[in-house]
Amino acid sequence: MAVFTEVSFGEAASLVSRLRIGELTTLTGITAGIENTNYFADTTEGRYVLTVFERLTFEQLPFYLHLMKHLARKGIAVPDPKADETGSILHTVQGKPAAVVDRLRGKHHMAPDVAHCASVGDMLARMHIAGQDFAMHQPNLRGLPWWEETVPVVLPHLDAAQAELISAELVFQQHVAASAQYLSLPRGPIHADLFRDNVMFEDDELTGFFDFYFAGMDTLLFDIAVCLNDWCIDLESGRLEDERAHAFVAAYDAVRPLGGAELRLLPAMLRAGALRFWISRLWDFHLPRDASMLKPHDPTHFERVLRERVDTPWHYARA
Ligand SMILES: Nc1ncnc2c1ncn2[C@@H]1O[C@H](COP(=O)(O)OP(=O)(O)OP(=O)(O)O)[C@@H](O)[C@H]1O
Numbered sequence: 272m273a274v275f276t277e278v279s280f281g282e283a284a285s286l287v288s289r290l291r292i293g294e295l296t297t298l299t300g301i302t303a304g305i306e307n308t309n310y311f312a313d314t315t316e317g318r319y320v321l322t323v324f325e326r327l328t329f330e331q332l333p334f335y336l337h338l339m340k341h342l343a344r345k346g347i348a349v350p351d352p353k354a355d356e357t358g359s360i361l362h363t364v365q366g367k368p369a370a371v372v373d374r375l376r377g378k379h380h381m382a383p384d385v386a387h388c389a390s391v392g393d394m395l396a397r398m399h400i401a402g403q404d405f406a407m408h409q410p411n412l413r414g415l416p417w418w419e420e421t422v423p424v425v426l427p428h429l430d431a432a433q434a435e436l437i438s439a440e441l442v443f444q445q446h447v448a449a450s451a452q453y454l455s456l457p458r459g460p461i462h463a464d465l466f467r468d469n470v471m472f473e474d475d476e477l478t479g480f481f482d483f484y485f486a487g488m489d490t491l492l493f494d495i496a497v498c499l500n501d502w503c504i505d506l507e508s509g510r511l512e513d514e515r516a517h518a519f520v521a522a523y524d525a526v527r528p529l530g531g532a533e534l535r536l537l538p539a540m541l542r543a544g545a546l547r548f549w550i551s552r553l554w555d556f557h558l559p560r561d562a563s564m565l566k567p568h569d570p571t572h573f574e575r576v577l578r579e580r581v582d583t584p585w586h587y588a589r590a
């Protein structure tokens with residue numbers, strides 16, 4: 272529900288005219304999303320999305336945009352950033368970084384079934400493989416160092432039980448991250464935010480995924496955990512639903528077989544994924560930014576998910 276930067280039709284038309292994608296015909300603000308300003312931009316030649324980045328910098332953005340370009344070139348169903356006459360895919364609107372990418376067809380499936388979960392697992396594995404030779408490097412900017420920096424900031428807003436849980440989980444994750452098993456995990460560019468609202472389907476066929484603006488170099492297992500915690504759960508309780516979770520991992524495993532350390536550390540990564548989004552939702556909720564129509568996500572959801580992952584570890588058992 273966020274529009275942080277009001278972009279005029281003229282401003283957008285001026286940028287679009289430099290991208291050789293036709294002339295702008297309509298520009299419509301997108302209310303969904305909380306991180307950036309997004310507009311649907313239709314032209315005489317196609318349908319696009321204009322994003323004005325509100326937090327990410329000109330230095331940070333090339334990694335994400337070139338990763339999307341790299342994956343699109345390899346036939347992975349992601350939006351392809353559009354270049355201007357200089358070949359640059361990173362643009363400027365009102366002094367802020369901006370990008371124009373293909374608008375994916377279809378809609379989100381916010382109540383996915385087993386088949387949807389399997390499609391996403393398959394696609395994620397293919398994305399991880401396609402990303403292995405991506406030359407640029409940037410860490411997951413919402414990884415452990417960010418959790419360590421942000422937990423003290425949100426701690427004053429928590430009750431005693433919440434403070435105990437978040438502090439204990441941070442210590443647990445610090446130990447996991449220092450372990451030989453964790454250090455042996457396969458790494459590469461990950462999406463790191465592949466929630467249901469970042470994947471499109473048309474007639475149950477997966478048409479693509481987007482919002483790579485939390486991507487980074489991290490363990491591939493973390494990406495799997497982030498997905499399981501959003502695609503394969505009972506939303507009320509946060510509990511993992513075994514049929515969907517197994518379908519997701521089995522589809523992924525069929526494309527990129529998981530190693531022993533990955534199978535053993537999946538329960539710990541499921542906790543890490545829950546912690547990461549509990550922290551970021553607390554941060555957004557208690558330190559909100561000035562934006563028209565911004566509605567932060569509910570932090571208590573990931574508190575429940577984390578408690579569930581701690582109390583009932585979930586393991587993937589190959590059939
Ligand atoms: N390439 C695209 N194709 C189709 N729709 C898109 C595309 N990019 C963005 N959208 C639409 O805009 C909405 C917001 O986009 P996005 O999720 O990237 O914003 P955000 O501010 O990063 O949100 P969040 O981080 O909360 O997911 C999406 O839910 C989707 O409806």
Ligand SMILES: N[C@@H](CCO)C(=O)O
Pocket residue numbers: 305306464466485548551552568
């Ligand atoms: N997908 C995130 C928001 C964007 O990072 C969440 O649901 O908390």
